Amino acid sequence: MRRADRLFQITQILRNKRLVTAKQLSERLEVSERTIYRDIQDLSLSGVPIESEAGVGYMLRHSLDIPPIMFDADELEAILLGVKMIKAWSGNELGQSAESALDKIEAVLPQELKTHLSSSKLFVPNFSIPNRHKNNFEALRQAINKKNIVKVDYQKLNGEFSTRDLCPLGMYYWGKIWTLVAWCQLRDSFRAFRVDRIMTINTTGEKFRDADGKSLDDYIEIQKALYKQQKEWDENQNYGQ
Numbered sequence: 001m002r003r004a005d006r007l008f009q010i011t012q013i014l015r016n017k018r019l020v021t022a023k024q025l026s027e028r029l030e031v032s033e034r035t036i037y038r039d040i041q042d043l044s045l046s047g048v049p050i051e052s053e054a055g056v057g058y059m060l061r062h063s064l065d066i067p068p069i070m071f072d073a074d075e076l077e078a079i080l081l082g083v084k085m086i087k088a089w090s091g092n093e094l095g096q097s098a099e100s101a102l103d104k105i106e107a108v109l110p111q112e113l114k115t116h117l118s119s120s121k122l123f124v125p126n127f128s129i130p131n132r133h134k135n136n137f138e139a140l141r142q143a144i145n146k147k148n149i150v151k152v153d154y155q156k157l158n159g160e161f162s163t164r165d166l167c168p169l170g171m172y173y174w175g176k177i178w179t180l181v182a183w184c185q186l187r188d189s190f191r192a193f194r195v196d197r198i199m200t201i202n203t204t205g206e207k208f209r210d211a212d213g214k215s216l217d218d219y220i221e222i223q224k225a226l227y228k229q230q231k232e233w234d235e236n237q238n239y240g241q
Contacts, residue, residue: 003039006031010039011048014060021057071105073116079105081122088126089173091138130196133178139201140180143168149185149206153199161199164191167208169216171195183214190219 006029013020013028022036029036040058044050049061071079083102087095106114143150151165166182178195212218 007039007043010036010043014050014058019057019059024057071109071113073113076105076109076113076117077120077122080117080120081124084122084124088124088129089137089178091134091141093138094141132199133196136195136198136201137171137178140168140171140195140198143201143203144170147207147209149204149208151202151204152193154193155197155199157197162186164193165204166191166193167214169219181216181219183208190214190222 009029010025013025022033022040025036026033040050040052050058051061052058079102083098086098090098106117109117140150142148147167149165149167151163153161153163155161165185166180167185168180168182170181172179172181180193180195180198182191182193183189184191
């Protein structure tokens with residue numbers, strides 16, 4: 001990457017994030033932290049309003065208007081592939097929004113890049129995905145965004161059914177299935193549910209609020225701790241051999 005392109009990328013990243021560290025920038029741009037320090041200094045000297053605090057990170061003091069950068073062929077193919085995946089593996093509404101965003105990008109592209117888009121050989125088949133999966137995804141996405149408590153009928157792997165009132169917190173995609181992370185009011189704990197095994201979803205008319213110990217961040221920290229414990233256990237087992 002040319003230095004001029006890297007400086008522009010740093011500015012774009014700072015525009016899109018409230019706060020970013022030199023380490024995050026170096027990992028993103030694949031350069032040393034020392035290089036980032038020099039780049040930040042040069043950007044500041046050129047008039048870019050970067051505010052920094054030792055040990056905290058960098059941010060822009062105020063918004064910065066920069067003309068939009070044109071995408072290159074690889075960036076466009078990445079966007080196109082993302083749109084195809086969203087259309088295939090998410091809800092219809094989000095898929096239509098992704099396609100609309102792509103249309104807006106394509107409208108301002110030069111002809112050679114439009115040709116590159118139309119000739120892409122990357123595909124995401126969707127013929128094996130049941131409509132219930134898409135409907136469930138969209139209903140849960142809306143519930144997560146609006147913090148609506150939902151009542152679901154769920155079929156376990158052993159074929160048993162259960163009904164749960166859930167505070168939906170987030171969804172994770174694992175390559176073939178989506179998993180819902182929620183606070184289960186029946187178990188008074190975090191639970192994960194395969195989206196394709198949810199038979200029905202209904203809003204209860206109640207809303208939930210983020211609470212200490214019950215948020216998605218709390219769930220992630222628990223999973224990190226469990227992963228660390230498992231990794232240490234595996235390493236000890238291998239060492240014993």
